[in-house]
Amino acid sequence: MLTTALICLPLLGALSVFLLPGPRMWVGSLALFFSLAELALWVSSLIRFDFGSARIQFEQQHSWISDLGISYHVGLFGFSLWLVGLTVVVMTAAIAYGLWSGRERANAYYALMLLLLAAIVGVFTAQDLILFYVAYEAMMIPLYVLIGVWGGAGRLRATFKFVAYTMAGSLLMFATIVIYGLSHGFDLATAQQSGSVWLFLGFAAAFAVKAPLFPLHGWLADAYRESPPEVAALLSGVISKVAVFGFLRIALTQFPGPTHDLRSLMLALSAVGLVYGSLLAFRAPDIRGVVAYSSLAQMSLIGLGVFAQNELSLSGSVLQMVNHGLVSAALFLLAGVIELRTSTGALSRLGGMARGRPILASLIISIGVISLAVPGSNAFAGEFLILAGVFQQGWGWAIPGLVAMVLAAMYMLRLVSALLHREVGEAVTKKAPDVLLPELCVIGALLGCMLALSVWPAAISKHSFACLSQPPVTSAGISSQSKAQVGLACVPRAGSTTATTTGTAK
Amino acid sequence: MIRTPAIDWLTLAPSLALLAATIASLMAAVLVPERRRRNVSWFFCLAGYAGAFAAAAILFDRSPHSRGVIANALFRDRYGALAAMIVAGVGLLTTLVYYGERSTVDRVGERFALLASAGGGMILFAQSANLLTLFLGLEWLSISLYVLCALERERPEAIEAGFKYLIVGGFSSAILVFGAAFVYGATGTLNLAQIAGKAPSGDLFLITGLAMILVGFAFKASAAPFHTWTPDVYQGAATPVSGFMAGATKAVALLVALRVLSVSFSAQEHLWTSAAAALAVTSLVVGNLAALAQRDLKRMLAYSSISHAGFLLFAITAASSLGTRALLYYLIPYGAASVGVFALAALHERELGEPATLDNLAGFGWRRPLSGIALWIFMLSFAGFPLTGGFVGKVYLFAAAYRSGWTWLLIVGAVATLVSLGYYLAVVRAIYMRPEPGEKAAAKEEPPLLDRMLSTAVFAAVIVTVGSFFAVQPLIDLAKHAASQLPL
Incomplete structure (x- = not known):
């Protein structure tokens, strides 16, 4: 339940921030309140977290696309707890900064920031590959608009590059996930390991673009330069970590053989x-x-x-x-x-x-x-x-x-x-x-x-x-x-x- | 005395409801005084679609086993009933959108009569159990749509659209009926269920017939290379009608194609799956690349619908029960989003008095926040992004293709999706990120006209599009029950 609350609280916040009429300061303060509440929720999960246990904690699982064995399965474990913490802290700082610098079109802006928060937390807590992909892509929806609307002069070019690079990687990952999931299982906790180099590369390419790793960093400078500063802070501070998390959680654990061969x-x-x-x-x-x-x-x-x-x-x-x-x-x-x-x-x-x-x-x-x-x-x-x-x-x-x-x-x-x-x-x-x-x-x-x-x-x-x-x-x-x-x-x-x-x- | 076959009225009820609505709307066009004519005709059309939807739902509930009724002219099954529900749902929303469509001359009664009639034809088409009723349903829906396209005869584009659709559509119907004749020649029967096994599987006439029937369906589903009519017709027809054609006609054409292929041509599966794969790839390439170059919103959506035909053909390529479920599932958010997006295009057109283009959409999202978000959601659903039903549909289609061994189609699909982002996100970019032209922003300060009907339709479409992402299970059950009645 706690994990679901961590995902749903920002969503609720996004909805209420979007619908609340009122001056910019009010809207921003409400968003900040929601991110602080999320921080409190994270702290409470940190306190209740059992570091001695290697099992997935605060776990929740519901059937979703039952026909394909895809479920809503979320939970926290070791390092994902820390990454959620990082996300919440940086997002709170970003929203506070946005509040201070007085962003235009406040309702949309803060709603998108909170939506982004929910998506990132979703990535770190998802225990099902399709759910992981859902959250991974859901990050792109607010990011695209956040950069494209509130960014600097060259923002349209920057968003184009950003989307082209990251979506090329992640759509390849989508096909890979479908293939991998149908042959090995979608649930990360029970999926069998695979020895296929091609599937490994399908995942690795997406994460390497997002991180970014060396030859795939073409989008980086433009996106970081043209974003509003707090969005750039999120991009480099948190969203790049999503990629490394993906490497750790999926590429390395599910593909020990290919990881070894391509190390x-x-x-x-x-x-x-x-x-x-x-x-x-x-x-x-x-x-x-x-x-x-x-x-x-x-x-x-x-x-x-x-x-x-x-x-x-x-x-x-x-x-x-x-x-x-x-x-x-x-x-x-x-x-x-x-x-x-x-x-x-x-x-x-x-x-x-x-x-x-x-x-x-x-x-x-x-x-x-x-x-x-x-x-x-x-x-x-x-x-x-x-x-x-x-x-x-x-x-x-x-x-x-x-x-x-x-x-x-x-x-x-x-x-x-x-x-x-x-x-x-x-x-x-x-x-x-x-x-x-x-x-x-x-x-x-x-x-x-x-x-x-x-x-x-x-x-x-x-x-x-x-x-x-x-x-x-x-x-x-x-x-x-x-x-x-x-x-x-x-x-x-x-x-x-x-x-x-x-x-x-x- | 002539022996008449036993008539199963429930099977006929959805199309009869729409036929009754057609007649009532037409009568209203003559009998009701002019100032109330629109409301009355509109109401009959709406009631017809609502009745058809309810009848189809009851039919779905009461047809646990597939059987032929009325001298084996129609199937009484859940597959047909679900198709009828999709058509009726899309038609219902289209009727709401069509209400506020301006017209320079008074032909409002006819327009609703034709809309109801087209829906009735589609439902009969979807239920047909032999090649003759199939052709009857096809012609019924096509003729209604030809006239509906050309109804606003003051606009040259409308005449062009109707004429083009008539010529190409007539041509494709001719090919289909020619193919049916070949099949009859090879097997001696028109009954879909009896065609299978009547002739050796390599029979030249049978295969020629199969190919021609497939071409006929590809025309109706606007799959490349049989798509050439689509952009002009979608652009020229009244905008709500374009949405109806994208959401309902294509759905029905593909559903019936899958039914005919799986019921009658199971022995030739290797042939038609390869053909469907070829059509799918061609449609994805042509639709996506051509859509990138469009500035006119409706034209762009027409090419997008061609690329969707490509994705939907994955299901036929898969030729499996999973593929059937995927097709049925995908069509639900796709139909809703199609009506929704054309409704918003209509809204924009009515506001500006000129066709919606990517250039004049600038600032739309900020001027109308809720409509902007709706348009955004529809675009994301078309692109198969998460948080919309289009994503679940795409997962399903990809899974079906992979399960049947078409792994390379997944790569094609992934690349096609990437390219499609180029034009779907262009809409998002236009409505949020392009500055509104200064003098227009100043001139457009009049209070925005609110069309309740249209807003309701868009709202319902958003609910279906987003809801089919979260509440997946009920829709899966629907698709499962329907798909289990095809012999795949």
């Missing part, structure tokens, strides 16, 4: 994307370009962790997903804050903003420093776990990771200095104020989450794969091959009744 390919694509994205971020001419390409690099790093497929790298990937979600959301909102004051994001026209704006400078520097994974930060913990895991897989794969960490420092420091230091840019006027209280609340809350995770990264990394936390983790004794098995067994797939045995069997 080198996927690792190579991730490694190339990591270095390439970092280099592009280094020479991007505007704030959003830097954040967008750093996002590509970070997603590739997470991809490395996912495909290295051992306990360290998988836990690190989940932690890093949450970290990057918070960081990139905060950075995009900061980009929005700056663009609001200077009406440009071009680095050549900005600069010297630190003078007289201490809060802005503090926020940018602290988030930038977390983003480049300074030791002690949550991002450091995540990247360290990923690289340690990748190193076990093969030390050669860790080299691009190390290179990228240096590059990350370079592009992030370039961004910080281009914004804050040097001489005052032509677009920066004296009148442009420091970060105002509402903005500080929103971005500060995100920063607070990052700091909390910096203090206790194990909250996520040790609580994502239930069966990992149970036996004492002795990384020395187990070969990397069997550790891959450990990682996979932690994603519930043997049904809620038998899943507990996988944990104890190790």
Whole structure:
């Protein structure tokens, strides 16, 4: 029931926000209220969640398209709980930011944001392939309009690219799901594993576009540049995580054979994307370009962790997903804050903003420093776990990771200095104020989450794969091959009744 | 004394209800004073469709076993009854939309009479159990539609549409009846159930007849390459009539095609499944690519309906019980969305006084928020997006094609869906993302005219389109009962 409530509450919110007449502030406040209620609901599920158990929790199942064995089956487990949490937090921040910046056509805008929230939560909780696809596609409906209506000048081109890329991937996945579901079962908890490389590629292509991984990132820069800042925050913060979630939940767990066979390919694509994205971020001419390409690099790093497929790298990937979600959301909102004051994001026209704006400078520097994974930060913990895991897989794969960490420092420091230091840019006027209280609340809350995770990264990394936390983790004794098995067994797939045995069997 | 066959009135009831409505509307056109003529004719038509729907529902309930009635001229079964319900439902909504359609001359009585008559023909067509009643039903519905298209004879486009439809439709009927003659020559019977097994399965006459009958159906279903009449007719006919043709005619043509093929030509299954696959792929390619280039909304929807014929042909290609269920399921949200989208096109036309194009739709979604959302939903349903019944239908069709071994059709279908997004989302882009032309926005400040009938129809269509995504089980049961009566 709780999971269904998590999906239905935003839907209810969307409906009431759309139908409520009244001034913009009222409508936005109501939307914010609904997202806060969703946050409270998530916290209550977090409190009641049993991290020791590997079974699907708060599970609910109803027959839907009975003729084909498709059901409405939802539930939460380990890392999906954290990703739902990330979604709710970032969405609340995004709605609060939208409220502050006063979006036009408020009813439609907030209704679409809440619809998007419901769809993303649906993706993370769906335990049936068709339901997963429904939620996955349902995200596109509000996103298309959110970018296309409230976006920047080049928004139509950006939406076209975005739709063309992602739908090409996901329609291929649709055909794949039908084939896979009819031959292996639609229910993720009971579906048999498959050894077909083609089916694996059908899924992998869709997720690789959405993440994005290296050769399929053509839509990324336009979509991130032309969206409203809070939608860009959602795109890079949350929606890219949907793709990695798909890799973890479907591609890896249902296709162990093909994953193993194609591991080198996927690792190579991730490694190339990591270095390439970092280099592009280094020479991007505007704030959003830097954040967008750093996002590509970070997603590739997470991809490395996912495909290295051992306990360290998988836990690190989940932690890093949450970290990057918070960081990139905060950075995009900061980009929005700056663009609001200077009406440009071009680095050549900005600069010297630190003078007289201490809060802005503090926020940018602290988030930038977390983003480049300074030791002690949550991002450091995540990247360290990923690289340690990748190193076990093969030390050669860790080299691009190390290179990228240096590059990350370079592009992030370039961004910080281009914004804050040097001489005052032509677009920066004296009148442009420091970060105002509402903005500080929103971005500060995100920063607070990052700091909390910096203090206790194990909250996520040790609580994502239930069966990992149970036996004492002795990384020395187990070969990397069997550790891959450990990682996979932690994603519930043997049904809620038998899943507990996988944990104890190790 | 002549021996007459026993008459099963319940089987005839849906078409008789519409026939009665036709006569009543026509009488009203003569007898009722002019100012009340429209309301009275309209009411008879609406009552006819409502009665047909109710009769079909009762027939569905009371026909657990398929059998031939009235000297084996008609089938009394759930398959035909469900087809009649789809036709009557689409007709009911169309009648609501048609009420407010302006016309320069007073032919309102005739228009509702013809609409009811076309529906009656479709239902007889869907129930027919031999090639003669089949042809009778086909001609009944076609002639009504020819006249309905050309009814507004002041508009040259309407005359062109009616004329084109008449020529091409007559041609296709001729081919179909020619094919029936070949089949009769090969088997010595017109009865659908007796054709199977009467001639060796490789009989040249029988196969020629099969091919010609298939072509006749493809014309009516506007499957490529027999689609050439569709864009002009849909564009020229009165907009609600186009919606009726897209939602009902196509549905009936495909349902009857599947019935004839499965009942009479089961021995030639390998032939007609391959032919259906070829027609499906051609329709998807032609329909989708041509639709991309359209600016006129009705023309674009015409090409979209061709591409839908392609998707629906997946079900015939599958030639299985699952395929039949998929076809029946898909037609429900498809029919609702077709009427709905043409209703909104009609609304826009009445407001502007010119045909709806992607350019003059700019700002439509913001000017009329609820209609905009409805249009959005219909487009998503056509594109097979989740949260609309079109998605469930597409899952069904793809599953049926895969189960019968047509895996490559799934890839074609996925690519076709991707291309189709190009024009479906173009509508969404037009209504929300294009700025309204400044001077028009200023001029259009008059209070929007509210057409209750049309709004009701659109609302009902939205309910069916979205409802068939959530409340799947009742519709599956309907489709299951109906599909179990075909020998597949």
